[in-house]
Amino acid sequence: MPHWPQTxxxxxxxxxxxxxxxxxxxxxxxxxxxxxxLELHGxxxxxxxxxxxxx
Numbered sequence: 208m209p210h211w212p213q214t215x216x217x218x219x220x221x222x223x224x225x226x227x228x229x230x231x232x233x234x235x236x237x238x239x240x241x242x243x244x245l246e247l248h249g250x251x252x253x254x255x256x257x258x259x260x261x262x
Contacts, residue, residue, distance in 0.1 A: 219244045 215223070222240045226232050 219241070222244060223237065226236050226240050229236070
């Protein structure tokens with residue numbers, strides 16, 4: 208079974224650095240970039256992923 212990397216993958220790092228360069232960004236902005244990156248790489252949603260109860 209593969210292990211999670213110890214560092215941020217380079218393409219994800221660039222995306223996060225880009226969004227963090229905005230004057231104002233929040234957790235939802237970061238999550239949007241991470242979610243798009245996961246989908247781009249074909250990573251499926253785990254069955255036991257917790258969701259925000261406030262929805």
